[in-house]
Amino acid sequence: NWISENDLVGGVTFFRGPHKIPTELITATYGNDIEKLGRKCSSLGGTPLDMADCAFALPVLGSIRLALLYWVGDEDFPAEAKLLFEQTVADSFRLDVIFALLYDACVRLAK
Numbered sequence: 001n002w003i004s005e006n007d008l009v010g011g012v013t014f015f016r017g018p019h020k021i022p023t024e025l026i027t028a029t030y031g032n033d034i035e036k037l038g039r040k041c042s043s044l045g046g047t048p049l050d051m052a053d054c055a056f057a058l059p060v061l062g063s064i065r066l067a068l069l070y071w072v073g074d075e076d077f078p079a080e081a082k083l084l085f086e087q088t089v090a091d092s093f094r095l096d097v098i099f100a101l102l103y104d105a106c107v108r109l110a111k
Contacts, residue, residue: 002067002084005098014095021102023081025110031079032072040109041068052082058105064089066105 005015015021030037034054046056052069060066066085073079083102090098 001087003087003090004082004084005102007087008090008095008098010095015099019095019099021083021099022106023083025106026068026070026081027073027079029110030070034070034072037070037109044108060101060105064101066101068105068109 005011005021008014026037030040037054038048038056041054041056041058044058046058046068049055049057049067049069051067053072054068054070056068057065058068064086066083069082069084071077071080083105085098085101089101093101
């Protein structure tokens with residue numbers, strides 16, 4: 001069951017300002033090139049998901065996985081990336097650790 005940072009207790013206020021998840025690193029790197037994004041996700045051990053325009057489940061730590069959802073931009077809306085995580089992550093980690101996992105995923109995907 002995938003959830004976003006806003007689904008966590010305190011997540012709406014924590015994941016702002018200095019703790020905003022930098023998904024713009026991903027969109028700046030890939031733009032509308034979902035084939036390139038797909039190759040990157042596969043190289044990181046990702047498995048495709050049937051969501052968004054391009055989506056992968058990515059291993060990050062042991063059995064913990066993140067889901068990357070990516071929508072191609074058009075003349076009205078820019079490309080958008082969203083990172084989700086399994087609900088069990090909230091049971092095991094504090095918000096600052098979840099932020100670190102999400103931040104690291106953005107940086108690794110943008111390389």
